[in-house]
Amino acid sequence: MITIDCRGLRCPIPVIRLAKAIPTVAVGEIVRVLADDPAAANDIPAWCRMKDQEFVAADGHAFDVRRRS
Structure with missing residues (x-):
């Protein structure tokens, strides 16, 4: 896992x-x-849907995305 700090x-x-x-x-x-x-809570899952990546979870200010392809 890698972490990107965008705070x-x-x-x-x-x-x-x-x-x-x-x-x-x-x-x-x-x-x-x-x-x-606050926009990340909507933007990251939306990006995952558009790019066929798996939005795994959100926990506070952490968003996990699994690479599908």
Whole structure:
């Protein structure tokens, strides 16, 4: 698992950093995004749906995404 710290950054930066990080991990691995922008709670799951990645969980300001392809 890799962690991307986007705390203090506003939309769309957390999603942009997630998009750049996903290709760097193996299929099946998780990228954790730390983001305190309230929009991340909607933006990250929406990005996962659009890009066919698996939104695993949200826990406070941590969002886990599993690479599908």
